[in-house]
Amino acid sequence: MSRISYVNGAYVPHTEAVVHIDDRGYQFADAVYEGVTVRHGRMVDLEPHLDRLWRSMGELRIAPPMDRAPMRFVFSQVIAKNRIENGFLYIQISRGVAKRDHAFPTKPVASSLVVTLKRLDVDGVIARAGKGVKAFSEADIRWGRCDVKSTSLLPNILAKQAAKEKGGFEAVLVDKDGYVTEGSSTNMWIVRKDGVVQTRSTADNILPGITRATLLKLAAELQIKVVEEAFTLEDAKGATEMFLSSSTGCATPIVELDGQKIGDGTPGPIAKRLVEAYQRYMDA
Numbered sequence: 603m604s605r606i607s608y609v610n611g612a613y614v615p616h617t618e619a620v621v622h623i624d625d626r627g628y629q630f631a632d633a634v635y636e637g638v639t640v641r642h643g644r645m646v647d648l649e650p651h652l653d654r655l656w657r658s659m660g661e662l663r664i665a666p667p668m669d670r671a672p673m674r675f676v677f678s679q680v681i682a683k684n685r686i687e688n689g690f691l692y693i694q695i696s697r698g699v700a701k702r703d704h705a706f707p708t709k710p711v712a713s714s715l716v717v718t719l720k721r722l723d724v725d726g727v728i729a730r731a732g733k734g735v736k737a738f739s740e741a742d743i744r745w746g747r748c749d750v751k752s753t754s755l756l757p758n759i760l761a762k763q764a765a766k767e768k769g770g771f772e773a774v775l776v777d778k779d780g781y782v783t784e785g786s787s788t789n790m791w792i793v794r795k796d797g798v799v800q801t802r803s804t805a806d807n808i809l810p811g812i813t814r815a816t817l818l819k820l821a822a823e824l825q826i827k828v829v830e831e832a833f834t835l836e837d838a839k840g841a842t843e844m845f846l847s848s849s850t851g852c853a854t855p856i857v858e859l860d861g862q863k864i865g866d867g868t869p870g871p872i873a874k875r876l877v878e879a880y881q882r883y884m885d886a
Contacts, residue, residue: 606683608676608717610667613683616718625714627696630704631754633714634658638691639849640681641724641884645691646849648674650812655693658751663706664697667715680719690722690850694753724884727852731877734857734869735771737846739835740764742775742783748807762786772846774838774859781832783807785846789814791853792833793843793872800837803830813847813880820879826872843870853877 605616627633636655639646652670659666668676677691696714700707740761745754761773765786773786782790783802789811791801799821804810821828838844842865844856853876855869 605719606680607719608680608715610712610714610716613679619716619718621696621714621716622699624699624702625696626698626700627694627714627753629702631752632662632664633694633696633753634662634664634751635692635694635753636751637849638677638693639722639724639884640686640689640691640719643681643687645677645681646884647812647816648677650815654751654810654812655695659695661747661750662697662752664695665710665713667695667713673715676715676717680717684719686719686721688722688724689719692716692718692720696753722850727850727854728877728881731852731854731873732869734855735846736769736858737772737774737785737844737856737860738765738768738770739776739782739860740773740786742777744775746807748784748809749804751809758786771854772856774835774856776835780834780836782835782838784809785848788846788848788851790838791817791845791847792838792841793870794837795840795842797827797842797872799826799828799872800831800833801828802832806832811847813849813852816883817847817853817876817880820876820883824875824879826875839864841865843873845873845876852880 606613607616607619609619636651638651694716698711698713700711744757765773775783777783793799802808839862844864845853847853855873857867
């Protein structure tokens, strides 16, 4: 069966899904996005994702293409039409189609909404978390509004590609002062030698990850102490555990960073507990 996508009011075969060449998302990356995991046909953490989507639109002064209720309906229809039980729902909203000019359109234009869905091996993600991944550090050269989930992702792409070419799964971004900010598409966590979990505060110019927020709640339920404080690259290399979080990554342990083992080089007990708790949360 051909994949079905939604583009500005129409459900169309994915191979025929197009946007106008003057769409500002294409011309300027003048757009925001969200990605939602679908597990057993249910959208995981949909409302927090919508909260962040509305915030991103507000920060960039992009008018919502529709209210939340009809948008939820569009999402459910895309899932139903694709008959996908486990997948990744991608939502992108641009400022719309207008004559190319750096400034906002002088006449109001309708914002553009694109929704796609692809299969995601969620069980495979959990299995990968059981083995851990390698990562490499890269300089954080992104723009100064990392709290907005914008499609301006070229620095992220370059960092991810650099890590991939070295044999890594993710890039750990490091600012000019030596502090870890985020991954190229993830949030970062460490477990200190005293057993305390540490992750950078969202008040410190990082994206407020939805999975990150869920893991904080699960950690509290498991009575795992977490502090939201910045940590350096050297702190990470000296940690007993390190892991990343994202909608498609759960709480994946990083067992090697820049060729150096983290802890004993295997997934640690705290990350394992969080992965198990997150799996139960998704399957509830």
